[in-house]
Amino acid sequence: MINLSPEKRPRNLSFQKLIPNMITLTAMAAGMTAIKFAIINKWEEAVIAIVISAFLDAFDGAAARMLKAQSKLGAELDSLSDFLCFGIAPALVTFLWSTHGAGRLGWFMSLIFAMAVGLRLARFNVAKVEEAADNPLSKYFTGVPSPVGAGLALLPMIVSFQISPNAPSGFYDIVSNPNVVGLWLILLSALMVSHIPTFSSKQIRVSQKMSIFALAFFALLLAGLINEPWPTLMLMGVCYLFTLPWSVHHYAQKKKSLDQGMSDPDDLDQDD
Numbered sequence: 001m002i003n004l005s006p007e008k009r010p011r012n013l014s015f016q017k018l019i020p021n022m023i024t025l026t027a028m029a030a031g032m033t034a035i036k037f038a039i040i041n042k043w044e045e046a047v048i049a050i051v052i053s054a055f056l057d058a059f060d061g062a063a064a065r066m067l068k069a070q071s072k073l074g075a076e077l078d079s080l081s082d083f084l085c086f087g088i089a090p091a092l093v094t095f096l097w098s099t100h101g102a103g104r105l106g107w108f109m110s111l112i113f114a115m116a117v118g119l120r121l122a123r124f125n126v127a128k129v130e131e132a133a134d135n136p137l138s139k140y141f142t143g144v145p146s147p148v149g150a151g152l153a154l155l156p157m158i159v160s161f162q163i164s165p166n167a168p169s170g171f172y173d174i175v176s177n178p179n180v181v182g183l184w185l186i187l188l189s190a191l192m193v194s195h196i197p198t199f200s201s202k203q204i205r206v207s208q209k210m211s212i213f214a215l216a217f218f219a220l221l222l223a224g225l226i227n228e229p230w231p232t233l234m235l236m237g238v239c240y241l242f243t244l245p246w247s248v249h250h251y252a253q254k255k256k257s258l259d260q261g262m263s264d265p266d267d268l269d270q271d272d
Contacts, residue, residue, distance in 0.1 A: 016067050016069070017067065017069040018069075019063055019067060019069070020060045020061070020063045020064035020067065020069050020074055021060075021073070021074050021077055023056050023059055023060040023063055024056070024057075024060045024074065024077050024078050024081050025077070025081075026056055027052075027053040027056035027057050027060065027081050027085055028053075028080070028081040028084055028085065030049045030050070030052045030053035030056065030085065031049070031050065031053045031081070031084045031085030031086075031088070031089040032084065032089075033049045034046045034047075034049035034050045034053070034085075034089045034093060035088070035089050035092050035093065037049060038092060038093040038096045038097065039096065041096075043093075043097055043157060043161075044161060046093050047093075047154050047157060047158060047161075047233075048229070049089075050085065050086075050089055050090060050093070050150055050151075050154065051151070051229075051233065053081075053085040053086075053089075054085070054086070054147040054150065054151060057078075057081070057082060057085065057086075057147055058147070058201075060074075060078060061078070075125075079121050079125060082117075082121055082146055082147070083117060083118055083121055085147075085150065086117055086146040086147050086149065086150035087113070087114045087115075087116075087117030087118055087121075087146065087150075088114055089150070090113065090149075090150040090153040090154060091110040091111070091113045091114040091153075091185075092110070093154070093157075094110060094113075094153055094154070094156075094157065094181055094185060095107065095110040097157055097176075097181075098156070098157075098176050098177070098178050098181040098182075099178045099181050099182045099185070100178070101178035102178035102179055102182055105179075105182065106178050106182055109182035109183075109185050109186055110182075110185065112185065112186055112189050113153060113185040113186075113188065113189050115189075116149075116188075116189035116190075116192050116193050117146045117149065117150075117192065119192075119193050120143060120145075120146055120149075120192045120193055121146060123142070123193075124142075127142065139200055140197040140198060140199065140200060140247070140251055141197070141198045141199070141200045142194075142195055142196075142197065142198075143191060143192050143193055143194045143195065143196055143198065144188065144191040144192045144194075144196070144198055144244075145192075145198070145200075146192060148240060149188050149189075149191070149192045151233070151236075151237055152188050152237050152240070152241070153184070153185055153188055155184075155234065155237045156175045156176065156180070156181050156184060157176075158230050158233050158234050158237070159175045159234060160172055160175050160176050161230045162230050162231065162234070163175070191244075196244065196247075196248060197247055197248060197250075197251035198243075198244065198247045199243060199247045199250075
């Protein structure tokens with residue numbers, strides 16, 4: 001019989017410590033469900049399932065920090081869920097919707113996207129260990145985050161939901177063209193594995209006076225997602241694309257201020 005010392009005895013976990021992992025598993029289930037909907041040609045439901053997984057992915061980390069339930073198991077589970085929901089699921093959904101029409105090249109482009117997400121997640125996990133917590137530049141993402149990349153990968157499909165296939169302009173045929181969608185996936189793959197600095201949620205600070213306006217904006221966004229999901233999602237994707245040049249400029253300014261030895265590089269935020 002093995003007698004464990006008090007330090008080595010397994011601890012009993014409270015239920016609330018399991019909540020972040022439950023959220024992650026729910027996100028994983030949503031990602032798998034998106035693939036199932038794509039197989040039976042329910043494209044709108046497939047997109048909604050991936051969007052749900054993205055929102056759940058944003059909440060599981062916040063829940064873990066709030067409940068002080070961070071663990072190595074949770075970190076590994078989160079990475080596996082992200083690869084499924086934002087790598088495999090969008091690649092398969094877009095392949096079954098459009099890029100399969102390009103033959104072997106279409107499958108190749110979907111593979112590139114999934115592998116780019118895997119590479120990005122691996123780099124992100126390594127960066128979390130190596131980065132200095134007090135470095136202001138660590139608040140930027142390197143490349144486009146995988147949840148955003150997954151949403152942007154579905155952007156042509158979201159646009160197609162608002163266009164009639166019989167529209168005389170032929171715009172539907174353009175956004176659903178296998179080669180166009182495949183090239184879009186390649187571009188997003190490059191953005192995800194690139195070293196382009198992009199904004200992260202760590203940089204969002206809301207003053208007490210602006211909290212009401214922030215909540216009102218969130219309520220407006222939520223109402224848009226419920227009542228007009230496709231125009232709202234399309235607008236969110238386009239707005240994010242417009243932030244990329246701004247984030248590169250903002251990062252360059254902050255890096256320059258650090259190189260010049262400014263005591264408080266966050267002073268630049270007041271000018272932006």
